[in-house]
Amino acid sequence: EDKVVQSPLSLVVHEGDTVTLNCSYEVTNFRSLLWYKQEKKAPTFLFMLTSSGIEKKSGRLSSILDKKELFSILNITATQTGDSAVYLCALSGTYKYIFGTGTRLKVLA
Amino acid sequence: DTEVTQTPKHLVMGMTNKKSLKCEQHMGHRAMYWYKQKAKKPPELMFVYSYEKLSINESVPSRFSPECPNSSLLNLHLHALQPEDSALYLCASSPIAGAITQYFGPGTRLLVL
Numbered sequence: 263e264d265k266v267v268q269s270p271l272s273l274v275v276h277e278g279d280t281v282t283l284n285c286s287y288e289v290t291n292f293r294s295l296l297w298y299k300q301e302k303k304a305p306t307f308l309f310m311l312t313s314s315g316i317e318k319k320s321g322r323l324s325s326i327l328d329k330k331e332l333f334s335i336l337n338i339t340a341t342q343t344g345d346s347a348v349y350l351c352a353l354s355g356t357y358k359y360i361f362g363t364g365t366r367l368k369v370l371a
Numbered sequence: 372d373t374e375v376t377q378t379p380k381h382l383v384m385g386m387t388n389k390k391s392l393k394c395e396q397h398m399g400h401r402a403m404y405w406y407k408q409k410a411k412k413p414p415e416l417m418f419v420y421s422y423e424k425l426s427i428n429e430s431v432p433s434r435f436s437p438e439c440p441n442s443s444l445l446n447l448h449l450h451a452l453q454p455e456d457s458a459l460y461l462c463a464s465s466p467i468a469g470a471i472t473q474y475f476g477p478g479t480r481l482l483v484l
Binding site: 296303 | 413414415416461472476477478
């Protein structure tokens with residue numbers, strides 16, 4: 263059975279800290295791994311990763327995929343209170359997405 | 372226009388009511404999705420429409436009835452729901468089914484009394 267597991271489930275840090283969120287998976291035949299940020303409503307897209315070992319960066323956020331070890335990480339440096347959200351990873355396969363359990367991040371001022 | 376819109380934003384209904392959730396996109400996407408999300412859980416796929424045809428039904432109870440009248444619209448008809456059906460219902464679209472990124476709507480928060 264396809265499975266996507268994220269860790270930690272929740273995390274509390276202070277502004278300025280660096281965090282690393284993990285996403286491990288047991289999914290066959292997926293096209294890409296995606297990271298989303300979800301605040302109060304709909305998930306918003308952060309990154310799409312299709313190739314192993316290539317880091318994607320956007321400002322203070324970066325992500326990388328390891329297809330051999332079957333995981334991805336999302337790094338957030340110099341965290342801000344606005345980074346507080348649930349971070350979801352999802353694997354895109356034929357027709358559908360499989361979402362991970364999510365990591366709830368809270369950044370304290 | 373890179374937006375998926377959903378109406379209503381909030382809905383309260385009794386177990387004997389019939390209501391509908393609506394989703395619309397004008398990005399020319401040919402795949403549309405319904406997800407259900409309970410509090411503190413990830414979204415769970417319910418239905419996938421590809422080129423206006425139902426492609427996936429993830430064993431959803433028949434009290435949820437999807438409809439795709441055209442390539443821009445996706446409805447979810449609700450009838451005889453249970454309190455445990457209370458959740459955030461998210462609509463999403465993508466250029467084709469399973470492709471690249473899904474664009475999510477803001478969701479409809481449903482409460483069944």
